[in-house]
Amino acid sequence: MAQTVSVKIVSEDKVITIPANMMLSTKEEALMKAGMVWGALWVLMIGTIFIPIVHFIAPPILIFMGPIAGRIVYKMFADKQTLKLETTPPTCPKCSASIVLPSSLADWPVHNVCMECKTSFSAEY
């Protein structure tokens, strides 16, 4: 699910506006990724059953790690909002040097310093 927003980068009195796509990953996508991780660990578990000595340790661990890893992956991707800028890389409003903005919306609004001109800037959507 994508939504078009505009990102405003402000440095001192100069402002740049960049169009961006806000993406919201759905619970179904997160569930599918979690299922893939869970399934991969259980396939690995079945594969280790046939390896001597390893089959005493790996299968009992992997049978519990499947659901635990699946839950961790689900928590990571469920309802995660990301921002994809259409102008890449974004530039500093003052000196036009490229700046780095985080893609995860958990880190927004951004308050940082341009590495070229050492001017502080803020970015919001």
Ligand SMILES: [Zn+2]
């Ligand atoms: Zn700059």
